[in-house]
Structures are given as C-alpha cells and as structure tokens.
Amino acid sequence: MEPSTKIHFSRRNFLKTSALASGGLLVGFNLFTACKPNVEPPVDISKLNFNDFNAFIKISDEGKVTIFSPNPEIGQGVKTSMPMLIAEELDVPWSDVHVEQGVLDTANYTRQVAGGSQSLRFGWEPLRQTGATARQMLVNAAATRWGVDPSECSASQGVITNGKGEKLGYGDVVVEAAALEVPENVKLKDPKDFTIIGQEISNVDIDEIITGKPLFGLDYKQEGMQFVSVLRPPAFGQTLVSFDDSNARTVNGVTDVLQFGNKVAVLATSTWAAMKGKKALTANWQQEGTAESTEMHDELLLGLLNGTAFETLRKDGDVKKAFAEADQVLERTYESPFLPHNCMEPMNFFANVTDSKIELVGPIQTPAGTAARIAQMLERDESEVSLEMTRMGGGFGRRLYGDFAMEAAEVSNLARKPVKVIFSREDDMAAGIYRPAIKYKIAASIKDGKLTGYHLKEAAINSNMYGLIPNFFPAGALENYQVDAANYRSNITTGAWRAPYTNFLASAEQSFFDELAELMEVDRIKLHLNLLQNVKGTTDERIQYDPSRLEGVIHKVVEKSNWGKVPEEVYQGFAVYYCHNTHVAEVADIVLDNGTPVVKKITCVVDCGIVVNPLGANNQVVGGVIDGIGHSMYGELTFKDGVPQSNNFNTYQLIRMDQTPQVDVHFIESDIAPTGLGEPTLPPVGGAVANAIYKATGKRLYKQPYMKNLDVKSVIG
Amino acid sequence: MPTFQLKINGKSQTVEVDNDTPLLWVLRDHVELVGTKFGCGIGQCGACTVHVDGVATRSCLLQVSDMTGKEITTIEGLSEYGTHPVQEAWKDIDVPQCGYCQAGQIMTASALLESNPSPNETEIRNAMSGNICRCASYNSIEKAVQVAATKLS
Numbered sequence: 108m109e110p111s112t113k114i115h116f117s118r119r120n121f122l123k124t125s126a127l128a129s130g131g132l133l134v135g136f137n138l139f140t141a142c143k144p145n146v147e148p149p150v151d152i153s154k155l156n157f158n159d160f161n162a163f164i165k166i167s168d169e170g171k172v173t174i175f176s177p178n179p180e181i182g183q184g185v186k187t188s189m190p191m192l193i194a195e196e197l198d199v200p201w202s203d204v205h206v207e208q209g210v211l212d213t214a215n216y217t218r219q220v221a222g223g224s225q226s227l228r229f230g231w232e233p234l235r236q237t238g239a240t241a242r243q244m245l246v247n248a249a250a251t252r253w254g255v256d257p258s259e260c261s262a263s264q265g266v267i268t269n270g271k272g273e274k275l276g277y278g279d280v281v282v283e284a285a286a287l288e289v290p291e292n293v294k295l296k297d298p299k300d301f302t303i304i305g306q307e308i309s310n311v312d313i314d315e316i317i318t319g320k321p322l323f324g325l326d327y328k329q330e331g332m333q334f335v336s337v338l339r340p341p342a343f344g345q346t347l348v349s350f351d352d353s354n355a356r357t358v359n360g361v362t363d364v365l366q367f368g369n370k371v372a373v374l375a376t377s378t379w380a381a382m383k384g385k386k387a388l389t390a391n392w393q394q395e396g397t398a399e400s401t402e403m404h405d406e407l408l409l410g411l412l413n414g415t416a417f418e419t420l421r422k423d424g425d426v427k428k429a430f431a432e433a434d435q436v437l438e439r440t441y442e443s444p445f446l447p448h449n450c451m452e453p454m455n456f457f458a459n460v461t462d463s464k465i466e467l468v469g470p471i472q473t474p475a476g477t478a479a480r481i482a483q484m485l486e487r488d489e490s491e492v493s494l495e496m497t498r499m500g501g502g503f504g505r506r507l508y509g510d511f512a513m514e515a516a517e518v519s520n521l522a523r524k525p526v527k528v529i530f531s532r533e534d535d536m537a538a539g540i541y542r543p544a545i546k547y548k549i550a551a552s553i554k555d556g557k558l559t560g561y562h563l564k565e566a567a568i569n570s571n572m573y574g575l576i577p578n579f580f581p582a583g584a585l586e587n588y589q590v591d592a593a594n595y596r597s598n599i600t601t602g603a604w605r606a607p608y609t610n611f612l613a614s615a616e617q618s619f620f621d622e623l624a625e626l627m628e629v630d631r632i633k634l635h636l637n638l639l640q641n642v643k644g645t646t647d648e649r650i651q652y653d654p655s656r657l658e659g660v661i662h663k664v665v666e667k668s669n670w671g672k673v674p675e676e677v678y679q680g681f682a683v684y685y686c687h688n689t690h691v692a693e694v695a696d697i698v699l700d701n702g703t704p705v706v707k708k709i710t711c712v713v714d715c716g717i718v719v720n721p722l723g724a725n726n727q728v729v730g731g732v733i734d735g736i737g738h739s740m741y742g743e744l745t746f747k748d749g750v751p752q753s754n755n756f757n758t759y760q761l762i763r764m765d766q767t768p769q770v771d772v773h774f775i776e777s778d779i780a781p782t783g784l785g786e787p788t789l790p791p792v793g794g795a796v797a798n799a800i801y802k803a804t805g806k807r808l809y810k811q812p813y814m815k816n817l818d819v820k821s822v823i824g
Numbered sequence: 825m826p827t828f829q830l831k832i833n834g835k836s837q838t839v840e841v842d843n844d845t846p847l848l849w850v851l852r853d854h855v856e857l858v859g860t861k862f863g864c865g866i867g868q869c870g871a872c873t874v875h876v877d878g879v880a881t882r883s884c885l886l887q888v889s890d891m892t893g894k895e896i897t898t899i900e901g902l903s904e905y906g907t908h909p910v911q912e913a914w915k916d917i918d919v920p921q922c923g924y925c926q927a928g929q930i931m932t933a934s935a936l937l938e939s940n941p942s943p944n945e946t947e948i949r950n951a952m953s954g955n956i957c958r959c960a961s962y963n964s965i966e967k968a969v970q971v972a973a974t975k976l977s
Binding site for chain 2: 180181182183310314316319325359360377452499531732756762765767769
C-alpha cells in the first residue's frame with residue numbers, strides 16, 4: 108500500500124514538451140568555445156552566458172548549469188529541492204548549479220502549484236526523468252562527436268568520458284545535444300548512487316535573503332508603477348453605497364481614486380501616500396447579507412452537530428447498532444475558531460494591463476489558475492497573459508486565492524497604468540480567506556473492553572471535510588465507522604489554511620483517543636498499535652495511510668522521547684497522524700510554571716519516504732510543529748456584526764520565540780518515494796500538547812485556543 | 825514637499841517626502857533599499873527593524889522628520905558582502921524558510937550582540953521575541969544567534 112504508486116505520470120508527454128523549448132532558442136547562439144571541463148568556477152554563475160537546453164535546464168559553455176524551478180516558493184523549500192532532483196540525474200556538481208524561478212509556463216511545466224505538500228511527491232519522478240534525459244542527450248552528442256556508440260561513454264559530475272578516456276564537458280556539447288531527438292526510457296539512478304539527494308543543501312536564495320536583496324512581491328517595481336491601496340467593505344455582507352474622495356485626492360502623491368465593484372482604489376506615487384489616501388476616504392456601506400458574529404456561529408455549529416442535516420462521507424457497518432449495544436459510550440465535542448493566515452508579507456500583486464498584453468508579477472501559489480481567471484474576468488485571451496512568480500513571504504494557503512492579483516488586474520485595466528496593490532496588515536487580516544470555524548462531535552462505543560464503533564461528525568462554516576479525509580486513521584480499524592459533515596453557508600470568506608481539513612481534526616481526534624484510552628484503561632500507545640493491527644492487509648483501497656508506517660513512527664517516537672521515563676515534573680502527551688501522504692508521531696513535553704503549562708520540547712518522528720534535503724526538511728518539520736502549537740494555544744479570530752475583531756498583531760497573537768519549545772526531529776530511514784513536509788507535522792501537535800496539559804493539570808481541553816480556554820487560575824489553585 | 829538629508833549606511837541621501845512618512849517607506853520607496861520589510865506598520869512584528877545610532881529600532885514607527893542627523897543602518901549596510909558574523913551564522917544554520925522576516929531578525933540579533941556579546945539563552949529569547957517569524961524558524965534563529973556570538977568572541 109505505497110501511496111506514491113497511486114500517481115500516474117504521463118512521462119512521455121512530459122519529456123517531449125519539456126525539451127521542445129530548446130529548438131528555436133538555439134538561433135543566435137554565438138559563443139560556442141571548446142572550454143575544458145575542469146575550468147575554474149567563476150565567481151558568479153548567474154552572470155554567464157547560458158544556452159537553453161530545455162525549459163528546465165540551461166548549460167553554459169563552461170559547463171555551469173542553470174536550473175529553473177517550476178513551482179512557486181512560499182518558504183517550503185522547493186526552489187532548492189526540486190532543482191536538486193534534476194541536478195542529481197543530470198549529474199553535475201551542485202556547486203555548478205544556479206537556480207532561477209521558472210515563470211508560469213503551462214506548455215512546459217505541469218502543476219505549478221504550491222499547495223497540499225505535493226510538489227516533491229509529484230515532481231519526484233518527472234524531474235529526475237528530465238535530468239536523466241538531458242544527461243543522456245549530452246552523452247549522445249558527445250558520442251556522435253567522437254564517432255562512438257553512446258554505450259561506450261559515461262557521464263558524471265558534468266563530464267562525459269569515452270572508452271579511450273577522452274573527456275568532454277557538458278558545456279562543450281550542449282548545443283548539439285539540445286538539437287537531438289529526445290530519448291525515451293532513460294535509466295534513473297539507484298538511490299544508493301545519489302550524490303545530491305539526501306545531502307544538506309542550503310536554501311538557494313540564502314545570500315539574497317541575508318543581504319536584503321529584492322526577492323519578494325512587495326520588492327518588485329516598474330517604471331511609472333502606481334502604488335494602490337484598496338478600501339474594502341469593513342464588514343462581511345456589506346456593499347458600497349457611496350464614497351467621498353475629496354480629501355483623499357488632496358494627499359501628496361495621490362494620483363487617482365477609482366471605484367471598482369464594491370471597492371475603492373487609491374493610486375499614488377508611493378505606498379505611504381496610497382495608504383494615507385485610503386485613510387482619507389469616507390464611504391457609506393449597506394449591510395445586505397447577515398452581519399454574523401462568533402456567538403451566532405457557535406450556536407449554529409452546535410445546532411448542526413446536534414441535528415440531522417449531515418452528508419455521510421463514509422459508512423462502515425452500523426454505528427447506531429454498535430452504540431446501542433455498547434457497555435460504554437464516550438462522546439465529546441471539540442471546537443476551533445476562525446484563523447487568518449497572517450503571512451508576514453502582506454498580500455500584494457503587480458499588474459500591467461495594456462491593449463496588447465496583461466503582465467502579472469507577484470507572490471501566488473496558483474499562477475496558472477489565477478492567470479486564467481484574470482483573462483476571463485477581463486475577457487482577454489489567456490495567451491496575452493504572462494505571470495512571473497516572486498519568492499513569497501509565506502503562503503499557508505492564503506496565496507492560493509488570487510483575489511489580490513485580480514484586484515491589481517482590475518485596477519490596472521481601469522487606470523491603464525502599471526499598478527501594484529498592497530494590503531496593509533489591517534487589510535490582510537480583515538479581508539482574509541480564513542480557516543473556517545469548525546466543531547467536531549466524536550463518539551466511540553466500547554463493548555467487552557473493545558472499541559466497537561467510531562462516529563465523527565463535523566460542522567464547519569462553509570466547508571471543510573472532503574472526500575479523502577474520512578479514509579485517514581482510524582478508518583479501516585473499526586468494523587463500525589462513520590463520518591458525517593454539515594455546513595453553514597456564511598458570507599465570511601473561508602478556504603485552505605496550512606494542512607487544510609485536518610489542522611484541527613487531528614488535534615480533536617488525538618485528544619479523543621487519549622481520553623478513550625483512559626476510559627478503556629489501556630495504554631494509549633497500545634490502543635493505537637492494536638487498532639493499526641486491524642488495518643494491516645486491508646483490501647480497502649480507499650484507506651490512505653499505511654498502518655506499518657504509522658506503527659514505525661509510533662515506535663520511534665516512544666524511543667526518542669523517552670516516553671514514560673522522563674522526570675516527574677515533565678508531563679508528556681502523545682499524538683500520531685497521517686495526512687498529506689506523510690506519517691507523523693509527536694510527543695509533547697510540558698512543565699508547569701506557577702501552574703501555567705509551558706511546552707518545553709516536542710519530539711517529532713516523520714516518515715516522508717526519502718528525505719531529499721535534510722536541511723530543508725528539518726526546517727519544515729520544526730516550523731510546522733511550532734506553527735501548530737502557536738495556533739492551537741493562541742490563535743483566534745472572532746467576529747462581531749460581520750467585522751473581524753482583530754486586524755493587527757496587537758490584537759492577534761502569533762507565537763514568538765519566548766513561547767517556543769525545542770523541536771527534536773527524527774526521520775524514518777526509507778527508500779520509498781518522497782512525500783511532502785510543509786504541512787503534515789502541524790495537525791497532530793495540538794493533540795499532543797492538549798494530552799500533555801491534561802496529564803499536568805487534570806483538565807481536558809476541548810476548545811482552541813487552549814490558553815484562552817484553559818482556566819489557568821484553577822490549575823494554580 | 826519638504827526635503828530631508830538622511831545618513832543611510834554611511835551615505836548621505838536627500839529625499840523629498842511628507843514630514844510624517846515613516847522611515848520604512850522612505851527606505852523602501854524612495855531610496856530603493858527594500859531589504860527592510862513591511863509587516864505590520866505598528867511596531868509589533870519587527871520585520872522593519874533597522875539600527876538608528878546602533879540601536880535596533882522599528883522603522884515603521886519613525887517619522888522621517890526625526891531622522892536627520894541619525895546614523896541609519898539597514899540590512900544592506902550591515903556588511904559590504906554579507907559577511908557580518910550574524911549573516912554568516914544565518915547562512916551556516918540555513919535559518920530562513922520564506923525569508924521575509926529575516927532581515928529584521930538579523931538586525932535585532934546584530935544589535936543585541938553589539939550590546940551583549942555573549943547572551944545566555946534567556947537573553948536571546950527575550951531580545952528576539954519582538955520579531956515574529958510566521959514560518960516559526962525560532963529554533964534556528966536561536967541557534968544562529970549563539971553561533972554568531974561564538975564567531976564574535
């Protein structure tokens with residue numbers, strides 16, 4: 108049951124299209140010189156003259172290689188790890204590689220998306236094939252030059268060698284190679300021969316980041332560009348009735364004020380002028396939809412959980428019967444709030460709409476979809492749209508939605524000027540596409556000391572649960588199992604937030620299992636291991652996780668966390684989860700500081716298959732864990748009269764360094780194809796922390812954010 | 825509009841902006857130093873941290889009119905080639921994830937080490953807690969500050 112086998116690649120098409128770009132680009136080539144392969148590396152590889160080889164690879168005469176990273180970089184590290192896959196099979200020294208962000212190019216790249224922790228999983232085979240194919244073409248070109256059969260030649264570290272020991276560098280033959288027919292069925296390396304994959308490779312943008320070079324969307328500028336601040340409805344469900352821009356137009360630097368749809372754009376020659384101009388606007392709004400509040404949401408969601416308006420997403424056996432026949436039933440309700448994404452780089456986008464083209468530049472997780480939507484909105488042909496992705500100051504799902512790019516395109520279209528829309532922090536938090544408030548009711552039945560039934564009900568604002576999730580653990584482990592979901596349609600915009608669908612579910616379920624184990628008087632580790640036994644050998648193809656891999660991470664986390672063997676002032680909580688194709692187990696160590704729980708350490712064991720870049724992988728795992736702690740302990744966005752009640756970091760708490768535990772990371776050694784790491788360590792950690800807090804305080808936590816809902820005084824008392 | 829003479833990274837710069845323009849936006853929009861980042865605009869996140877007369881300060885809260893005669897250092901001026909011990913430590917540890925907050929983190933850390941060359945764990949955590957990293961690279965930042973302190977000693 109290896110999940111990666113479920114992916115089907117169209118390898119042949121992928122390679123053909125990726126290599127096609129080389130043809131026409133060879134015209135104009137004029138610097139072919141017979142450089143020796145052992146040429147001294149130049150100071151700055153990016154300044155060399157490169158020959159286009161295909162959409163992913165350019166090779167200079169000196170043999171230096173530029174690799175285009177196809178997918179958007181949001182901090183998940185793919186701008187480093189995806190090119191590593193190509194470089195590995197191309198077989199060049201990493202020090203000879205210069206990485207550039209690829210632009211949106213639907214003809215040559217597939218799935219240019221940052222989301223769902225899927226970039227490496229989907230890129231694993233095609234990107235290595237790309238590198239291996241290029242390598243074979245270089246070998247073929249050298250063989251032709253020498254008049255020998257390619258099978259007599261080998262290539263390694265950027266140098267091709269023939270049977271006589273003669274050598275040619277990749278740069279020597281790149282032009283001939285790029286014109287050759289694209290070979291099929293090239294052989295990929297045996298993982299034991301990897302020289303780049305599995306090595307600790309630094310972030311390719313590290314030098315630019317630490318010296319403050321322009322990299323991000325907010326840093327992008329063009330001559331004549333207008334800075335735009337947008338006034339949006341202050342409450343969800345409101346529409347614009349009228350506005351007065353007379354004061355705004357007197358602000359130094361403001362060049363224009365434009366209404367578009369339900370919003371007003373202030374154009375200016377600087378960001379500050381645009382922001383000041385927006386503050387000087389006055390507007391009248393009319394409440395058309397419901398002015399919603401958190402109290403209303405709580406009531407509605409609890410009403411849904413207790414009602415019957417569910418869609419059943421998975422049903423095994425008969426939970427009703429199991430509950431009726433049970434000796435004991437445990438039923439608990441878990442609650443979570445709305446969460447804003449709060450990327451450190453506020454939403455922004457550049458657009459230049461002219462009669463002949465639509466130029467878009469900025470931070471976006473979904474370049475292809477956004478370009479298509481903008482073309483449709485402006486009734487233009489998609490071929491007129493170009494989109495360049497900048498490095499992103501965080502994504503977390505918020506930049507999957509191109510609303511900000513559409514705003515920029517709409518304003519530029521009206522103004523017929525290059526513009527950049529810039530959200531203030533207040534705009535960013537108040538005009539969000541939030542993780543919806545979600546509540547779960549989980550019930551389990553026990554008969555003769557055994558777990559006989561499990562019933563999970565979800566009530567969410569707008570939507571959350573989707574098809575695959577009901578097939579995660581503990582699906583398949585119980586004869587009677589049911590997952591139901593119900594929604595309330597709200598006018599508050601909601602969407603994917605890091606580890607969508609499971610970011611609270613895992614906390615809820617793993618807290619529930621802890622309580623369940625206690626009620627059943629079984630060890631909580633053993634309860635999980637017993638349930639996993641039931642899944643082994645299953646023929647149910649819907650089951651997403653691998654019970655043996657979950658078992659593996661459980662055993663290792665028990666060992667690495669010294670589970671049950673820590674000093675008595677340390678309280679431990681356990682959680683295990685599968686999501687985003689990766690298996691994770693975590694143990695939280697907390698202590699009490701004057702009665703207040705302090706998370707000191709998280710031991711995190713991850714099975715993501717082959718670890719492509721241990722340095723980047725560690726960063727993702729640690730970041731996901733701390734992010735998960737921060738949001739389960741402190742994160743909350745409430746609403747009153749349709750208005751978000753937090754709009755900056757003075758009223759919204761993000762975790763800071765003095766609240767951060769040390770995260771001890773361990774990977775399961777594996778030769779299975781890699782899966783993603785941007786998300787899967789986040790969901791379970793809330794459960795691990797809640798379970799540790801229970802051990803320390805005797806108080807079960809059912810509602811996030813925990814710190815708000817934990818009566819610290821009663822703990823001290 | 826009034827003009828202001830500013831000393832940024834050792835160079836004298838003249839800008840023509842409104843009195844109330846925050847130093848952050850002068851740097852980003854008027855003198856093309858975009859390394860200093862906009863995060864919150866209210867001094868809560870630390871992304872815009874620069875050194876003013878050697879002290880780590882939130883540039884979003886400083887009006888340009890108060891900046892004349894001050895020595896302003898931004899991430900671009902911390903070292904000529906990115907070789908300040910704090911920058912090197914950030915590279916050694918490979919701290920950044922998205923990287924957006926890191927200029928502010930580096931400016932806070934370098935000012936800390938200037939005033940306290942060998943901070944203990946609590947001093948590091950307290951000093952760095954004004955800087956938010958949404959990717960939560962805090963473990964690495966903490967380690968990098970320790971590495972930088974070792975490099976400096």
